[in-house]
Amino acid sequence: xxxxxxxxxxxxxxxxxxxxxxxxxxxxxxxxxxxxxxxxxxxxxxxxxxxxxxxxxxxxxxxxxxxxxxxxxxxxxxxxxxxxxxxxxxxxxxxxxxxxxxxxxxxxxxxxxxxxxxxxxxxxxxxxxxxxxxxxxxxxxxxxxxxxxxxxxxxxxxxxxxxxxxxxxxxxxxxxxxxxxxxxxxxxxxxxxxxxxxxxxxxxxxxxxxxxxxxxxxxxxxxxxxxxxxxxxxxxxxxxxxxxxxxxxxxxxxxxxxxxxxxxxxxxxxxxxxxxxxxxxxxxxxxxxxxxxxxxxxxxxxxxxxxxxxxxxxxxxxxxxxxxxxxxxxxxxxxxxxxxxxxxxxxxxxxxxxxxxxxxxxxxxxxxxxx
Numbered sequence: 001x002x003x004x005x006x007x008x009x010x011x012x013x014x015x016x017x018x019x020x021x022x023x024x025x026x027x028x029x030x031x032x033x034x035x036x037x038x039x040x041x042x043x044x045x046x047x048x049x050x051x052x053x054x055x056x057x058x059x060x061x062x063x064x065x066x067x068x069x070x071x072x073x074x075x076x077x078x079x080x081x082x083x084x085x086x087x088x089x090x091x092x093x094x095x096x097x098x099x100x101x102x103x104x105x106x107x108x109x110x111x112x113x114x115x116x117x118x119x120x121x122x123x124x125x126x127x128x129x130x131x132x133x134x135x136x137x138x139x140x141x142x143x144x145x146x147x148x149x150x151x152x153x154x155x156x157x158x159x160x161x162x163x164x165x166x167x168x169x170x171x172x173x174x175x176x177x178x179x180x181x182x183x184x185x186x187x188x189x190x191x192x193x194x195x196x197x198x199x200x201x202x203x204x205x206x207x208x209x210x211x212x213x214x215x216x217x218x219x220x221x222x223x224x225x226x227x228x229x230x231x232x233x234x235x236x237x238x239x240x241x242x243x244x245x246x247x248x249x250x251x252x253x254x255x256x257x258x259x260x261x262x263x264x265x266x267x268x269x270x271x272x273x274x275x276x277x278x279x280x281x282x283x284x285x286x287x288x289x290x291x292x293x294x295x296x297x298x299x300x301x302x303x304x305x306x307x308x309x310x311x312x313x314x315x316x317x318x319x320x321x322x323x324x325x326x327x328x329x330x331x332x333x334x335x336x337x338x339x340x341x342x343x344x345x346x347x348x349x350x351x352x353x354x355x356x357x358x359x360x361x362x363x364x365x366x367x368x369x370x371x
Contacts, residue, residue: 038166042173048216049074049174050181067179075171082167085242092243099239099273107272110279203348207341214337217304218253224304225252225296229262232288236281238266239273252296253333255320259297263289315339 049070056066112131115122119129128134177184192200226249233241244266251258266289270282323335 038169039173041166042170043177044215045074045170045174046177046181048212048219049178051212051216053178053181063182064179067175071175071178074174078171085246088242089246092240096240096243110271199348203345206344206348210340210344211337214340218333221296221301221304222249222252224300225249225292228292228296229266229289232292233266233285236285236288238270238285240269244269255332255336257324257332259289259293263293315343 052070053063053066056069057063061069108131115129115131122129189197189201189204226245229248230241230245233244238244244262247265248258248262251262254261263286267282267286270285271279319335319339320332323331323333323338325331327334
């Protein structure tokens with residue numbers, strides 16, 4: 001039977017209403033974007049902690065008891081971190097601010113000695129042979145960069161001082177999200193038409209599993225890397241070890257770039273702070289960081305992250321470069337799990353691709369065992 005014109009009109013009107021609703025929702029989110037970050041962070045925390053609740057519920061623990069237990073443990077670590085780590089970081093930051101003029105003078109002495117020792121090489125390369133010559137040649141380029149960096153740092157500090165209230169909002173919101181996560185998950189599926197609901201739920205579950213397992217594994221790896229860096233720097237007596245250790249944990253989340261950056265930072269800090277034989281000590285500190293990076297990249301990180309994403313290495317590198325090009329550091333961090341999630345959706349609609357991939361993986365594992 002031929003459909004009436006009103007049927008097509010109603011379809012068009014429905015599409016227009018959905019588009020209008022999406023535009024209004026986007027405009028609303030854009031208007032309140034400054035308020036959303038603490039609640040987004042709280043939701044992510046609750047989402048990452050939710051699998052613990054599921055495991056506890058499988059052991060017949062009531063949900064409210066499981067929520068209370070998980071939340072108390074999380075809150076205890078949160079408070080202990082603020083009470084013990086923050087004062088140490090503040091003290092080391094004060095020491096760093098006090099030591100900067102002295103370290104700058106030491107760095108100038110090192111550069112002067114280096115230029116004097118390699119004066120003939122610098123002349124052949126047509127480079128400055130003294131600091132004064134270098135400053136006169138490059139001051140017009142360095143001054144604007146320095147000024148912009150100082151302004152950006154000042155703006156960042158002033159902007160983040162107003163976010164102290166997040167220390168209250170995030171734990172409190174995380175508790176409510178954690179308590180209602182099961183309800184949020186069940187209600188969010190209702191927006192999908194009933195005939196597609198089962199398949200969409202299956203895809204969402206697999207994508208969520210890939211994404212959450214990667215993020216949880218990455219957090220554990222970054223924490224271990226931060227602890228390892230702090231211990232190594234404390235063992236060799238390098239100053240500002242806690243600050244560098246925390247920074248190392250954050251930077252390690254950015255594949256390849258983070259590890260190289262923290263190694264260079266450790267070398268430069270060692271160069272500026274060691275009293276005698278600075279260059280040899282700084283090189284030794286840098287080599288220790290290289291060893292730590294190789295240990296994590298080859299042993300610890302693969303064991304913890306495992307096959308959580310199941311991406312081909314080349315595809316992972318392409319995702320990394322594309323994410324960095326489009327969205328900067330955040331894009332580099334999230335590129336791999338996002339592409340892995342897209343891969344899961346593709347496998348759902350083209351299951352024969354997954355079968356071929358599984359056969360390749362099994363044959364590769366069998367050849368390794370035989371070898």
